[in-house]
Amino acid sequence: MLRLEIMKYIPTIGLEIHVELKTKTKMFCDSLNDPDEKHPNVNVCPICMGHPGTLPVINEEALKKLMMVGLALSCSISKRYFFERKNYFYPDLPKGYQISQYQKPLCYDGKLEINDRDIRIERIHLEEDAGRLYHPPGKDYTLVDYNRAGLPLMELVTKPDLENASDVIKFASELRLLLRYVGASDADMEKGQMRVEVNISLRPEGTDTLGTKVEVKNINSISAAGKAVEYEIVRQTEALEAGEKIVQETRGWDDIHNKTVSQRTKEGSADYRYFPEPDLPPLRFEDTAIGEVRAALPELPSQRRARFAQEYGLPEWDIETLTTNKPLGDYFENVMSEASEELSGEDKKKLTKLAANYVITEYQRRLSELGADPFDTKLSPEMFGEFIALIVKGAVSSSAAQTLLNEMLQTGLHPDHIIHEKDLGQVSDTDELNKIIEQVVLQEPKAAEDFKKGKEASLKFLVGKVMAASKGKANPQVVQDLIKQKLQ
Numbered sequence: 001m002l003r004l005e006i007m008k009y010i011p012t013i014g015l016e017i018h019v020e021l022k023t024k025t026k027m028f029c030d031s032l033n034d035p036d037e038k039h040p041n042v043n044v045c046p047i048c049m050g051h052p053g054t055l056p057v058i059n060e061e062a063l064k065k066l067m068m069v070g071l072a073l074s075c076s077i078s079k080r081y082f083f084e085r086k087n088y089f090y091p092d093l094p095k096g097y098q099i100s101q102y103q104k105p106l107c108y109d110g111k112l113e114i115n116d117r118d119i120r121i122e123r124i125h126l127e128e129d130a131g132r133l134y135h136p137p138g139k140d141y142t143l144v145d146y147n148r149a150g151l152p153l154m155e156l157v158t159k160p161d162l163e164n165a166s167d168v169i170k171f172a173s174e175l176r177l178l179l180r181y182v183g184a185s186d187a188d189m190e191k192g193q194m195r196v197e198v199n200i201s202l203r204p205e206g207t208d209t210l211g212t213k214v215e216v217k218n219i220n221s222i223s224a225a226g227k228a229v230e231y232e233i234v235r236q237t238e239a240l241e242a243g244e245k246i247v248q249e250t251r252g253w254d255d256i257h258n259k260t261v262s263q264r265t266k267e268g269s270a271d272y273r274y275f276p277e278p279d280l281p282p283l284r285f286e287d288t289a290i291g292e293v294r295a296a297l298p299e300l301p302s303q304r305r306a307r308f309a310q311e312y313g314l315p316e317w318d319i320e321t322l323t324t325n326k327p328l329g330d331y332f333e334n335v336m337s338e339a340s341e342e343l344s345g346e347d348k349k350k351l352t353k354l355a356a357n358y359v360i361t362e363y364q365r366r367l368s369e370l371g372a373d374p375f376d377t378k379l380s381p382e383m384f385g386e387f388i389a390l391i392v393k394g395a396v397s398s399s400a401a402q403t404l405l406n407e408m409l410q411t412g413l414h415p416d417h418i419i420h421e422k423d424l425g426q427v428s429d430t431d432e433l434n435k436i437i438e439q440v441v442l443q444e445p446k447a448a449e450d451f452k453k454g455k456e457a458s459l460k461f462l463v464g465k466v467m468a469a470s471k472g473k474a475n476p477q478v479v480q481d482l483i484k485q486k487l488q
Contacts, residue, residue: 070107338385378412
């Protein structure tokens with residue numbers, strides 16, 4: 001294979017991304033939209049099975065969710081809207097054609113920022129999904145499951161603004177996150193709820209004339225999309241260097257051998273013979289209807305990143321973790337809200353980073369060890385917030401906090417109850433600590449004299465002795481301050 005760093009060609013990449021929308025029913029009938037249904041051909045009816053004489057009815061929920069996605073991606077919205085028939089034989093779509101759109105997509109001229117630049121979105125339209133074909137190993141027949149046939153399917157098409165595999169991975173990842181934030185789709189690629197197709201061509205360096213486009217389908221993960229791009233760049237470069245012509249075709253991604261394979265020559269829009277769907281009425285959206293959808297938009301990933309940076313001042317890695325994992329970010333905010341009520345003054349300044357560290361690392365790790373769902377546990381964010389506040393206030397030591405957290409996760413008991421029952425409280429009472437310090441100083445006169453002479457190591461030694469005498473319950477910071485006061 002040709003090394004990528006010596007290429008003489010510039011990649012031009014666009015994406016077509018199909019996403020199954022999260023609705024109660026299918027796009028044009030009342031059969032259930034259930035991606036978890038394991039039994040084949042259960043969620044079907046005469047309409048989605050294409051029986052003669054049946055008429056489709058538009059799913060209003062699907063239209064609103066598509067519009068929400070478009071608005072979240074800064075798209076313009078078509079106020080006049082109609083469906084079309086795409087005449088193409090799908091063996092797993094019973095009607096023999098697909099209800100889709102071509103001339104007037106609902107959403108157009110959008111953008112999504114990645115790697116500090118905007119990737120333009122040409123269009124987002126709505127159509128119906130096909131079913132699934134199963135090819136039993138060693139058999140000479142194919143099985144069809146129509147449960148998925150007729151599901152509301154969003155198709156997003158970008159402009160050819162992507163330049164490399166990193167762009168493709170980042171765009172697909174950020175789009176999937178946005179879809180989950182607005183509630184449009186779970187976008188689980190393992191379940192086929194999101195499918196990425198790559199259009200890629202190479203042009204000679206120094207010219208703006210685009211090369212012949214190749215489409216890569218059957219990509220089952222975002223990382224595989226990146227691998228497909230890298231493979232095609234090398235394959236097309238080698239072909240051009242050998243004087244061969246690139247054929248406009250559809251290729252599939254072979255995940256086992258990590259390569260693309262030719263499937264068929266690529267159809268053009270004329271081959272599909274689009275015409276307005278005669279069984280569905282054209283639609284018109286008023287500004288008020290679009291405004292209502294816009295007002296219902298939740299906070300988007302980019303907005304959360306900016307707010308977390310400004311409001312909490314967290315490091316970039318923490319912000320990305322709490323943004324990418326939205327439920328964890330929500331949990332963190334609830335923890336912060338509760339803990340803030342328990343603290344004041346200087347203690348509040350210590351809170352944010354400590355809470356983030358515990359939520360991102362300790363909380364998830366310990367739940368994993370227990371085999372528990374991070375968001376279906378006995379430990380509410382309110383109790384976790386009180387737990388963090390106890391640490392900040394010095395009511396429990398760092399070692400006692402580990403025991404306390406384990407007990408809270410397993411029992412769901414309030415931290416105060418566990419501290420009392422397990423005797424985990426940290427001693428910060430100055431009178432009690434001074435008594436222990438006096439005994440330690442009498443027992444270790446040399447260390448006390450060494451500290452007076454400026455040897456800082458002696459201070460750590462004395463603090464350790466006090467901690468041992470208190471059986472680890474003394475507040476080490478308070479102990480250190482008291483020793484300094486006594487000996488200075």
